[in-house]
Amino acid sequence: MDEADTPDAPPDADEFVEYCRTQAALLSGRVQRMGQEADELLDEVDATLADLRGELEAASEGTTTPPSTEEPDRPEPGGEAAAAAAESAVSDVERKQSLIAAKRARMDAFNDLAGGYADLAEALQGVDDETALERIVQFEADNDAPAYFPDRETLAETVAGEGVIEGADAEDSE
Structure with missing residues (x-):
């Protein structure tokens, strides 16, 4: 029985x-979800x-509306309560804009890593097994790939945990 036939074959x-390719697809799926969240924001x-x-x-037209029983907390136009409500709304908008900018930055980072995995998949075709493993581990360490997969262990983490490749230390897999 050769090594390829054993269940524990590398x-x-x-x-x-x-x-x-799987890692790239997973990252692309996360980008799509982040995009939907950004669209909702x-x-x-x-x-x-x-x-x-x-x-x-309404405030600039100088119209005032009688108090409503449906919206008792609605401030009258031009009052201090209206100014406070407007400030609160502006603050909320600014907070959401910051969240959107952060999501877009994360989306860019995830897209870059997904593209890197796709390029690496193409580059690995035709190389020997050991070279393929080394290149993936190096790629993941260089790009901090484990940080993008909190629910999934990357090859870099697996290799670092097993001590398979010299120089793969625990710091690279954090």
Whole structure:
């Protein structure tokens, strides 16, 4: 029985290529979810801004509305309560804009790593098994890939934990 027939046989280069493609697909899926979350935040910002515009238009027209039983906390236009409510709304919009910017930065980082995995998958075709493993581990260490996969162990973490490749220390897998 040769080594490839044993259940504990190490992966071959083709399996490493598939691993890279899987990692790229997982990252792309996360980017898509982050994009949906960013879109939801943008919709909330748009709705808040539309409300603020409406309130500003009503205040600038000098119209006052009688107190409503449906909205007892709504401040009257031009009052201190209206100014405080506007400041709160602006603060909320700014917070959401910061979250959107942070999500976009994360999306860019995830996209870059996904592209790197896809490029690596192409580059690994036709290389020997050991070279494929070394290149993946080096790629993951250089790009801090384990930080992108909190629920999944990367090859760099596996190799570092097993001490398979010299120089792969625990710091690289954090």
